[in-house]
Amino acid sequence: xxxxxxxxxxxxxxxxxxxxxxxxxxxxxxxxxxxxxxxxxxxxxxxxxxxxxxxxxxxxxxxxxxxxxxxxxxxxxxxxxxxxxxxxxxxxxxxxxxxxxxxxxxxxxxxxxxxxxxxxxxxxxxxxxxxxxxxxxxxxxxxxxxxxxxxxxxxxxxxxxxxxxxxxxxxxxxxxxxxxxxxxxxxxxxxxxxxxxxxxxxxxxxxxxxxxxxxxxxxxxxxxxxxxxxxxxxxxxxxxxxxxxxxxxxxxxxxxxxxxxxxxxxxxxxxxxxxxxxxxxxxxxxxxxxxxxxxxxxxxxxxxxxxxxxxxxxxxxxxxxxxxxxxxxxxxxxxxxx
Amino acid sequence: xxxxxxxxxxxxxxxxxxxxxxxxxxxxxxxxxxxxxxxxxxxxxxxxxxxxxxxxxxxxxxxxxxxxxxxxxxxxxxxxxxxxxxxxxxxxxxxxxxxxxxxxxxxxxxxxxxxxxxxxxxxxxxxxxxxxxxxxxxxxxxxxxxxxxxxxxxxxxxxxxxxxxxxxxxxxxxxxxxxxxxxxxxxxxxxxxxxxxxxxxxxxxxxxxxxxxxxxxxxxxxxxxxxxxxxxxxxxxxxxxxxxxxxxxxxxxxxxxxxxxxxxxxxxxxxxxxxxxxxxxxxxxxxxxxxxxxxxxxxxxxxxxxxxxxxxxxxxxxxxxxxxxxxxxxxxxxxxxx
Numbered sequence: 001x002x003x004x005x006x007x008x009x010x011x012x013x014x015x016x017x018x019x020x021x022x023x024x025x026x027x028x029x030x031x032x033x034x035x036x037x038x039x040x041x042x043x044x045x046x047x048x049x050x051x052x053x054x055x056x057x058x059x060x061x062x063x064x065x066x067x068x069x070x071x072x073x074x075x076x077x078x079x080x081x082x083x084x085x086x087x088x089x090x091x092x093x094x095x096x097x098x099x100x101x102x103x104x105x106x107x108x109x110x111x112x113x114x115x116x117x118x119x120x121x122x123x124x125x126x127x128x129x130x131x132x133x134x135x136x137x138x139x140x141x142x143x144x145x146x147x148x149x150x151x152x153x154x155x156x157x158x159x160x161x162x163x164x165x166x167x168x169x170x171x172x173x174x175x176x177x178x179x180x181x182x183x184x185x186x187x188x189x190x191x192x193x194x195x196x197x198x199x200x201x202x203x204x205x206x207x208x209x210x211x212x213x214x215x216x217x218x219x220x221x222x223x224x225x226x227x228x229x230x231x232x233x234x235x236x237x238x239x240x241x242x243x244x245x246x247x248x249x250x251x252x253x254x255x256x257x258x259x260x261x262x263x264x265x266x267x268x269x270x271x272x273x274x275x276x277x278x279x280x281x282x283x284x285x286x287x288x289x290x291x292x293x294x295x296x297x298x299x300x301x302x303x304x305x306x307x308x309x310x311x312x313x314x315x316x317x318x319x320x321x322x323x324x325x326x327x328x329x330x331x332x333x334x335x336x337x338x
Numbered sequence: 339x340x341x342x343x344x345x346x347x348x349x350x351x352x353x354x355x356x357x358x359x360x361x362x363x364x365x366x367x368x369x370x371x372x373x374x375x376x377x378x379x380x381x382x383x384x385x386x387x388x389x390x391x392x393x394x395x396x397x398x399x400x401x402x403x404x405x406x407x408x409x410x411x412x413x414x415x416x417x418x419x420x421x422x423x424x425x426x427x428x429x430x431x432x433x434x435x436x437x438x439x440x441x442x443x444x445x446x447x448x449x450x451x452x453x454x455x456x457x458x459x460x461x462x463x464x465x466x467x468x469x470x471x472x473x474x475x476x477x478x479x480x481x482x483x484x485x486x487x488x489x490x491x492x493x494x495x496x497x498x499x500x501x502x503x504x505x506x507x508x509x510x511x512x513x514x515x516x517x518x519x520x521x522x523x524x525x526x527x528x529x530x531x532x533x534x535x536x537x538x539x540x541x542x543x544x545x546x547x548x549x550x551x552x553x554x555x556x557x558x559x560x561x562x563x564x565x566x567x568x569x570x571x572x573x574x575x576x577x578x579x580x581x582x583x584x585x586x587x588x589x590x591x592x593x594x595x596x597x598x599x600x601x602x603x604x605x606x607x608x609x610x611x612x613x614x615x616x617x618x619x620x621x622x623x624x625x626x627x628x629x630x631x632x633x634x635x636x637x638x639x640x641x642x643x644x645x646x647x648x649x650x651x652x653x654x655x656x657x658x659x660x661x662x663x664x665x666x667x668x669x670x671x672x673x674x675x676x
Contacts (some may be wrong), residue, residue, distance in 0.1 A: 036431055079633055089633065138499065150599070159492055161476065161601025165633035172595035175513035175526075184631040188513075189595070254595075257510035257527070261488070261596065263499025291511055293522040295417055295427065295503035 001215040005068035006319050007051050008312035010119055011043070013093035016306060018050045020058045021073070021316035022065070024130060026309045028057040040096045047074075048109040072106055072114035073315035075122025078283040081164045082318075085116045088164055115318040121158055121167060123304075124151025125314030127268045131306040132198040136265035140258065141304070142169060144251060145226075145272035147183065148191040170195065170259065176250040196226035196273060197331060202246060203229055208239035226272065235280045241279045248284035255284075255301070256291025263296050270304030345389050346650035349381070349414040351431035355646060356388045358396040359654035360370075360403070362468060364647045365394040378434045382409040385412075386447040394396055399549070407653035410452035411653035413460025415602055419502045420656075423454045426502055440522065453656040459496055459505060461642075462489025463608045474603035478596065479642070480507060480591060483564075483610035485521065486529040490600060506534065507596065514588040528592040532646030534564035534610060539586060540569055546577035571617045579617045586622035593639070594629025601634050608642030621673050670674040 009018040013036055019029040030053040035042040051072065059066045075256070078090030078097050085103025103114035111223060117125070124141035133139035138154045148170030152159040159166045170191030171184055180192035192198055200223070203209065208224050209232075223229045223240070233240040255267060284300055292299065306313060346364070347356040351374055357367040368391040373380040389410065397404045413580055416428030416435050423441025441452035455463070462479035476492045486508030497504045498517035508529030509522055518530035530536055538561070541547065547561050547570075561567045561578070571578035579580040593605060611618060629636065644651060 093639070104430040152599070154492065154497060155495070157493070159600065160602045162637065163601065163633055165601040165631075166599065168598040168601075168631055168633070171511070171629070171631050173591050175516055176514055186629060190627075197374055222379075233483070253511050256593075258599065259582070260499065260509040261504065263501060263503040265500045275402040290522060291509070291527075293503075293509045293524070295501055295506070299500065 002092045002131065003098055005065065006071050006073050007054050007072045008315040009047055009051060009075070010266055010308070010311040010315065011047060011074060012119060013077055014089075016043075016047055016050050017312070018047075019309075019312050020054055020062075020065075020279045021312060022058075022068075024313070025125050025317075026312050028054050028061070030054050030057070030154040031188065032095070036094050038095070040100045041098065043094065044100070044105045044109065047106060049108055051106075069222055070112050071319050072103075072110060072112060073122075073312075073318045074102060074106065074114060075119040075311040075315040076102060077119050079122075079164055080116050080118045082117050082160065085114065085146050088252035100262075108122040115315075117158070117315065117318060118151075118164070118167075120149035120310055121151040122311040122314035124153060124157070124167075124268075124271060125158055126310035126312065127270065127304055127314075128153040128156075129317050129320070130313045131310055132268040132302040133266040133306055138262070138276065139266040139268060140169075140255075140262060141268045141270060142251075144194065144196075144269065144270035144274065146196050148195055148251065149271075152264070154262075154264075161326050169254070172254040172258065174250045174254050176246060176253075194251040194254075199226060199243045199247045199273075200224075200229060203240055203243040206239050208232075208237065208243065215332065226276070230276045230280075234277055244280040245283040247273075248280040248282070249287040252284040252287030252289075255289055256288045259288070259299055260291065260293050264299070267299065268302050268304050270310065273309055274304060343403065344409050344411045344521075344654040345383055346411045346653040347389060347413070348460065348646070348649040348653065349385060349412060349459060350407045351415055351429075353465070354381075354385055354388050355650070356385075357647075357650050358392055358403075359650060360396075360400070360406075362651070362654075364650050366392045366399070368392050368395070372432070376430050376433070380440045381435065382430065382437045382438070382440075382443045382447065385444060389444075389448060403586065409449060409657050410441075410442065410448060411460075411650075411656045412440060412452060412454040413457040413649040413653040414440060414454055415457050417502055418454050418456045418459075420453065420455050423452065426573070438615050455496070455653065455654075455656060456489075456502070456505075457649055458487035459489040460503075460649040460652035461608060462491060462606075463496055463655045464644055464648035464650065465608065465642055465652075466491040466494075467658070468651045469641040469648055470606040470642055471604040476600070476602040477604040477606060478507075478593075478600060478602045479606045479608060480589075480593065481609035482532065482534075482607065482612060484531075484534050486533055487609075488591065490602070492600075492602075507592070508571050510592040510596065512588045512592050515589075528588050532589040532592075536581060537564060537581045538562075538567055541578055541581040544577050544581065546575065546581065548572075568614045568618075572615055582614055582618040583621040585611075586618040587625040590622040590625030590627075591629055594626045597626070597634050597637055598629065598631050601676050602637070604640055605637065606640050606642050608648065612642060 004020045042228040079088040087100040090097035106114045143149045150169035173190045182189040182192040342651040344359045417426040428435035444452045481487045488507035509527045515531040520527040520530040
């Protein structure tokens with residue numbers, strides 16, 4: 001990592017989160033809601049405003065920081081072309097985001113240079129250089145949440161792929177998802193059984209939450225989020241436990257196959273589901289290990305360490321020389337996954 | 339590629355094949371059977387003898403070649419550590435091969451420097467730099483034959499992976515192979531349904547070759563190789579056609595999922611099955627395309643172009659500066675697949 005002073009920003013569909021990154025330390029966090037329905041100009045203006053707040057706070061608190069040469073590192077939802085700093089495509093959760101000249105527009109507003117990558121790839125870079133995979137030259141980050149995304153680092157560089165499209169690990173076919181529709185438009189992919197919404201859907205398909213006809217019990221069992229479902233599983237709801245186990249097994253199996261192909265030094269599990277507990281984690285690990293060929297055995301799934309700061313540290317690392325990113329802005333793409 | 343003069347060798351379980359590679363052109367091919375049951379010294383001696391024959395032929399035919407600085411590039415069956423030039427592990431098809439100090443032993447015998455990679459990875463390097471994927475910076479070679487192996491090139495470098503174990507694309511789980519034993523010791527992997535032996539086994543499980551009870555018909559239908567089975571499929575044997583279609587679909591599906599993760603510029607299909615015909619190729623392509631997410635669509639499966647010379651050109655490329663292989667000897671591992 002470098003001692004360059006960077007304001008790092010994580011742009012998601014619901015929240016803009018930014019902070020200073022000086023000497024690999026995140027500080028002066030500021031957040032604002034993403035004006036996701038108001039179009040690209042509103043989003044760009046909000047990002048710039050949050051960044052200015054971070055700069056004001058930093059300059060007030062860190063002696064000499066007003067004279068630093070600041071740069072901007074962005075991890076954003078959508079498929080981001082790191083070479084041009086543009087948004088290649090994005091889901092409807094960010095209206096008008098596709099086609100945005102992200103780094104150019106932010107440089108116009110802020111007056112300093114900017115680089116950008118997809119948010120999941122920023123997450124992968126952060127865990128690779130500063131988190132659970134630090135010290136490795138190759139690692140796979142898995143972000144399991146609303147979607148299933150990922151980022152693969154090899155020789156210290158992020159795999160970008162043709163059309164900036166690498167890393168879509170949610171779209172590996174798995175037996176357990178056969179016939180289930182996937183958000184990508186296809187079917188049978190691991191995201192169709194293992195994402196947060198897919199786990200909730202499986203729970204409902206299996207009759208979960210409707211065990212008792214009394215209104216009191218119904219209200220208590222009206223599970224509407226993955227977090228609530230995880231609580232239900234911990235409280236002994238067998239259908240919830242089964243939905244998590246099925247999701248964990250499917251994801252573990254897909255990751256085991258991927259490990260046989262990539263043989264990374266580390267696989268890091270992050271995203272909202274990473275806290276779903278043993279009803280998910282144990283089947284995940286068992287299915288993963290059962291797929292490994294002898295030459296790959298011993299590879300373990302590691303929990304992510306940096307939480308929300310991973311994407312900020314990863315976005316900041318775009319300005320670090322040892323990421324290999326200074327010339328081409330290595331980066332990638334993916335849906336949102338938190 | 340470079341104009342370094344290289345003798346390149348492809349060491350398989352049944353055959354040692356070598357040739358000169360000068361200015362990216364393969365010549366002076368010599369072959370010998372692999373003394374596979376006679377231990378490592380016999381194999382090393384045979385390799386050295388074949389190499390000496392190539393050198394004699396080259397020096398007799400190419401003016402000035404006796405004064406060239408020769409080097410040796412080896413693609414060998416087994417898991418090869420390219421940094422040390424040793425055989426990490428190997429199947430029983432090459433007795434005593436595991437643990438062989440491959441490059442050191444050959445340098446001792448021949449007097450010039452040697453580098454080595456796994457044979458499938460040599461194949462991938464060859465197709466990447468000189469064959470169907472030339473001009474790309476990222477490609478995946480798929481070698482479909484006795485096994486299913488592969489090699490992934492990114493930024494012009496071969497992905498080696500932890501323990502030199504990357505590239506085992508035959509060990510991706512697929513729905514169609516559920517419950518079928520895989521040569522790796524696991525089950526349900528694509529190799530268990532899509533390799534040549536797996537296709538023959540599926541044909542027999544489905545009653546293929548036993549349609550008539552007359553001894554004449556039995557003899558005619560006694561299919562004992564994938565090549566014969568491909569002929570049976572072309573001649574209208576519906577069970578043979580179905581076995582190939584099932585294998586093609588399973589492999590296509592696994593490759594589609596992998597394409598969503600790696601987003602390479604090209605996927606190249608080689609190995610013995612690549613000539614199996616449309617009963618295999620058409621379902622392969624359809625299943626592959628049906629898995630692709632929108633951002634990856636348009637990626638096509640390309641037929642390999644170099645045949646047996648791919649591994650020789652790839653082994654020679656270990657001495658080429660633009661493979662990035664000169665320092666660390668990028669390379670990999672895999673079972674045999676031809």
